[in-house]
Amino acid sequence: MLCHLWIPARPLAVRNDKQDTNIINVMKETLKAKRSRVRKIIQTLRKVYPNPKCALHFSNPFELLVATVLSAQCTDKRVNIVTPALFQKFRSVQDFSKAKLESVEEIIRSTGFYKNKAKNIVGAALEIVKRFGGKVPHRLEDMISLPGVGRKTANVILGNVFGIPGLTVDTHMIRINGRLGLTERTDPVKIEFDLMPLVPQKEWTDYSHWIIHHGRTRCPARKPDCPNCEILRYCPAGKKTNSIVGTGLVPVRGRPRGSPLRKQQ
Numbered sequence: 001m002l003c004h005l006w007i008p009a010r011p012l013a014v015r016n017d018k019q020d021t022n023i024i025n026v027m028k029e030t031l032k033a034k035r036s037r038v039r040k041i042i043q044t045l046r047k048v049y050p051n052p053k054c055a056l057h058f059s060n061p062f063e064l065l066v067a068t069v070l071s072a073q074c075t076d077k078r079v080n081i082v083t084p085a086l087f088q089k090f091r092s093v094q095d096f097s098k099a100k101l102e103s104v105e106e107i108i109r110s111t112g113f114y115k116n117k118a119k120n121i122v123g124a125a126l127e128i129v130k131r132f133g134g135k136v137p138h139r140l141e142d143m144i145s146l147p148g149v150g151r152k153t154a155n156v157i158l159g160n161v162f163g164i165p166g167l168t169v170d171t172h173m174i175r176i177n178g179r180l181g182l183t184e185r186t187d188p189v190k191i192e193f194d195l196m197p198l199v200p201q202k203e204w205t206d207y208s209h210w211i212i213h214h215g216r217t218r219c220p221a222r223k224p225d226c227p228n229c230e231i232l233r234y235c236p237a238g239k240k241t242n243s244i245v246g247t248g249l250v251p252v253r254g255r256p257r258g259s260p261l262r263k264q265q
């Protein structure tokens with residue numbers, strides 16, 4: 001599971017506008033209008049999900065890197081169960097760089113894909129010791145040169161440890177930004193670049209948190225709760241769905257834009 005960077009909180013009651021049924025035509029929407037719509041989405045989500053925080057437990061940048069690597073295809077909850085023993089046994093980047101793969105594998109086994117994850121964690125530690133003096137680098141270009149660290153993991157660390165804004169594109173970001181009509185792509189890196197001109201840079205980290213949390217609570221892949229969605233009035237997919245509530249039609253699961261409709265199964 002991706003970006004795990006949220007302490008679960010109940011959505012605050014924020015009025016949506018069920019009467020506003022004008023369908024947003026994203027094909028004709030200008031860049032200026034799209035930016036304006038994104039600003040309104042941000043204003044709303046900020047109220048719904050105040051104080052976004054990282055749900056993964058860590059006490060230094062390398063621990064967040066390890067936790068983020070472990071969170072691939074795994075829940076934050078499971079990662080937080082596993083990491084105390086791991087960080088107890090390996091207390092520093094240097095410790096991880098000298099670790100035997102089997103020792104790491106044994107502890108992280110329950111997070112899945114443990115062999116690959118152990119290899120990446122130890123490999124990243126080795127590189128950090130060798131090339132960066134034992135400190136996690138601050139530059140995205142340096143971070144993505146580490147084993148197992150892609151732009152998503154790098155942005156998680158940059159945004160949550162170093163205060164450098166980053167868009168963390170995970171499965172929720174892919175799905176919901178598609179439904180919002182902010183991207184038509186499915187490749188995470190391309191989506192990140194589609195969003196950059198639309199979302200103010202200083203909001204990149206929090207925007208990722210808001211959207212990811214919204215995906216978990218209100219807008220899952222199956223059965224998004226459009227009638228009660230706080231950003232319904234800004235969502236072309238939701239408006240389409242809302243205008244046919246009761247017909248049994250829902251946005252196609254996980255498809256960018258979410259606009260195509262199919263019969264609910």
Ligand code: SF4
Pocket residue numbers: 176179180218219224225226227229230231232235236237238239251258
């Ligand atoms: S209106 Fe529906 S599709 Fe749009 S963000 Fe809300 S729950 Fe998701």
